[in-house]
């Protein structure tokens with residue numbers, strides 16, 4: 001195989017995306033001697049953290065855990081200012097990584113991959129970009145992100161609005177000055193919950209339109225003390241290893257008691273303690289919160305009580321309290337003063353659960369016959385998660401089959417890494433892997449390592465093509481589904497289920513078996529001679545290990 005060539009039209013691997021997945025992939029593949037080109041639609045590196053610049057955007061995984069582990073020097077020299085990093089700090093980190101490992105020279109920015117067709121005769125992917133380039137690659141690696149296609153519902157009259165509109169997932173780089181302006185925020189998922197408290201301090205008035213109330217836990221953010229940073233850095237090797245074998249890629253203290261096996265006082269004490277610590281560790285207060293509805297209800301009720309005690313106006317508090325689905329079954333939100341914001345005089349909440357937004361007008365919008373006037377609308381309406389970004393590329397596999405058609409009834413993968421009939425096409429954190437249910441940095445590193453090692457294996461064994469067997473894929477799809485249904489997750493109409501996109505199949509897309517379990521499965525597959533994958537060595541077909 002050839003060496004790196006930044007502008008070559010034939011390469012070993014094309015990587016799509018220069019977020020944390022694409023950056024690490026490039027670093028690894030380059031180090032292994034594979035010629036590689038990266039295409040990135042954005043103007044620079046960072047992915048999620050490049051696009052999501054809305055005020056208040058912050059990570060909900062602790063900084064010392066949401067970072068790469070592959071370089072000891074990198075993790076030792078990094079000083080994270082806050083326990084939960086703000087978007088600018090994470091973006092700075094992505095830029096630092098790109099510079100430190102000299103990655104930019106193989107990344108082509110402002111270039112969207114529009115088409116990728118598998119050329120069976122040449123055994124190559126033919127990749128096209130919106131800048132008119134055509135590149136042939138043995139391997140195509142989609143590092144396109146799970147939450148990278150912003151979604152705006154198809155509101156009537158949207159184009160008539162005379163003011164400015166923004167989506168949190170595609171925020172102007174220069175920022176927005178909302179001083180003296182009346183704004184609408186549509187959506188109260190993670191992004192809305194992070195943005196609203198900050199927007200309320202900037203704008204003259206904020207009206208929040210809420211379809212579904214979300215459970216949110218306080219972040220209790222603060223600076224990282226030297227002592228805390230040291231406690232991690234001195235033990236990073238062991239802690240990273242521990243992280244990789246946890247359920248969610250996070251080191252958190254899991255209390256291994258059932259919420260139903262302890263007294264009411266013990267429950268209250270535990271919830272109060274975890275609420276005060278802040279972050280998603282609250283959901284590890286007991287071991288059955290995500291599998292037993294009655295246990296879950298005790299945690300949900302605690303959070304409801306907290307909200308009622310924070311929000312002064314009882315009717316507003318009641319609207320903000322989630323009642324229809326178990327806590328934790330939609331991505332848990334982590335906030336900085338979200339509920340307190342509704343005590344401000346310049347913030348109003350409008351419930352659009354039963355009476356949806358009828359239409360957008362030139363001056364604002366109409367709900368239930370009532371008109372609202374705004375200077376700007378902020379859409380915090382989320383993403384077409386996990387499959388939306390892949391479907392935006394015209395991906396055709398063997399025999400012209402399109403990915404979109406193959407996945408019409410829901411994504412079908414083996415291990416979330418590959419899908420049959422699309423040889424040598426890999427996905428980083430694809431559907432069917434833990435991905436969005438985890439600390440994504442841990443999942444990204446594991447996928448990148450697995451994929452790059454597979455390429456090394458193929459090179460060593462003179463194998464040209466790799467793809468899952470039908471049986472392995474069918475079994476994995478079923479396993480993902482069975483495991484999901486052992487939990488409470490399918491009870492919520494969440495974006496994990498595709499429920500935020502009209503017409504999208506209702507399938508629980510990520511693998512909920514846990515990051516550690518999943519890693520062991522991936523390792524066992526390799527140890528068993530890549531069980532469930534078929535390889536093609538060109539002339540001689542290599543039997544698949546089943």
Ligand SMILES: Cc1cc2nc3c(=O)[nH]c(=O)nc-3n(C[C@H](O)[C@H](O)[C@H](O)COP(=O)(O)OP(=O)(O)OC[C@H]3O[C@@H](n4cnc5c(N)ncnc54)[C@H](O)[C@@H]3O)c2cc1C
Pocket residue numbers: 016017018019020021022039040041042046047048049050052057058059060061066111112113114143144145146147148169191389392393428429438439440441444
């Ligand atoms: C607001 C927000 C908050 C988040 N908070 C957390 C958190 O607290 N903890 C956590 O673990 N995860 C969080 N995530 C998930 C986050 O996406 C991952 O942690 C991680 O950044 C994903 O990295 P990635 O490289 O896989 O994908 P991304 O960062 O999404 O990067 C994908 C890149 O691919 C590019 N791309 C896509 N399609 C094409 C194409 N056709 N051609 C060229 N380029 C393309 C995109 O422009 C993008 O830059 C959050 C996501 C969002 C949106």
